[in-house]
Amino acid sequence: AQSVTQLDSQVPVFEEAPVELRCNYSSSVSVYLFWYVQYPNQGLQLLLKYLSGSTLVKGINGFEAEFNKSQTSFHLRKPSVHISDTAEYFCAVSENSGYALNFGKGTSLLVTP
Amino acid sequence: DGGITQSPKYLFRKEGQNVTLSCEQNLNHDAMYWYRQDPGQGLRLIYYSQIVNDFQKGDIAEGYSVSREKKESFPLTVTSAQKNPTAFYLCASSIGKSRSYEQYFGPGTRLTVT
Numbered sequence: 146a147q148s149v150t151q152l153d154s155q156v157p158v159f160e161e162a163p164v165e166l167r168c169n170y171s172s173s174v175s176v177y178l179f180w181y182v183q184y185p186n187q188g189l190q191l192l193l194k195y196l197s198g199s200t201l202v203k204g205i206n207g208f209e210a211e212f213n214k215s216q217t218s219f220h221l222r223k224p225s226v227h228i229s230d231t232a233e234y235f236c237a238v239s240e241n242s243g244y245a246l247n248f249g250k251g252t253s254l255l256v257t258p
Numbered sequence: 259d260g261g262i263t264q265s266p267k268y269l270f271r272k273e274g275q276n277v278t279l280s281c282e283q284n285l286n287h288d289a290m291y292w293y294r295q296d297p298g299q300g301l302r303l304i305y306y307s308q309i310v311n312d313f314q315k316g317d318i319a320e321g322y323s324v325s326r327e328k329k330e331s332f333p334l335t336v337t338s339a340q341k342n343p344t345a346f347y348l349c350a351s352s353i354g355k356s357r358s359y360e361q362y363f364g365p366g367t368r369l370t371v372t
Contacts, residue, residue: 154298179360188262188348188363189301235300245291245316246361250300 149238151249158256160228166221166252168236178219179237179246180210189235195219206230231256260285262364264349269369271343279334279367281349288354290332291361294318295346304347307332308354336369343371 152167170176177196181189193204200212210221219236233253237246262283271277283290289308293301303316307326321340326332332351336343346368350361 181363186366186368188264188365189350189361190363191360194360245303245306246301248293248301250298 149247149249151236151252153252155253160256160258161225163224164226166234168219170217170238177239180221181235183233226256228256264364264367271371274338277336279347281332283351287351289352291350292334293348
């Protein structure tokens with residue numbers, strides 16, 4: 146069985162500062178990894194995904210993530226955040242057992258001026 | 259535009275009543291999913307369907323039922339047996355038989371039961 150741990154439930158950051166949202170997973174098999182963003186009272190939107198190949202993945206809105214197999218991590222980064230990045234961010238893992246995703250509990254990013 | 263529609267956005271029901279949440283997609287996706295979201299809990303899978311007329315229980319299926327009579331539609335019924343039904347419900351779909359396919363989400367339905 147796999148699990149996804151998002152290490153920070155809330156991350157406050159000032160506008161134009163860099164940010165890292167941490168995600169660790171546990172799995173005994175190969176996995177696919179995803180980051181989603183959720184704005185208040187809305188559905189989830191895919192930011193980026195890692196399937197194979199380069200461990201540095203670039204996504205939308207200037208976000209990127211790095212897959213580290215030895216540390217079983219998939220941390221999300223942005224070099225300079227905007228107020229509009231304020232949202233809930235979810236890390237998700239898909240294992241070989243099927244179609245469903247296992248989600249972390251989310252990290253609330255709050256960007257202030 | 260292709261996408262997933264969930265209706266209504268807000269739903270209020272009295273305790274003891276069954277309620278059905280709608281989910282429709284025009285993406286021609288084979289797989290569809292229902293998740294429940296509670297504050298600080300992330301998303302938990304209720305049911306999923308890979309093809310028409312077939313569906314499987316997720317992690318928290320008790321008190322819920324689904325049907326998949328058409329490829330485009332995957333309604334979720336919250337029954338009176340669900341002990342704590344107040345939550346935000348999200349429907350999603352994906353192309354189908356590969357775990358690498360991303361899931362596309364609808365806007366969600368917020369259900370309040372009093």
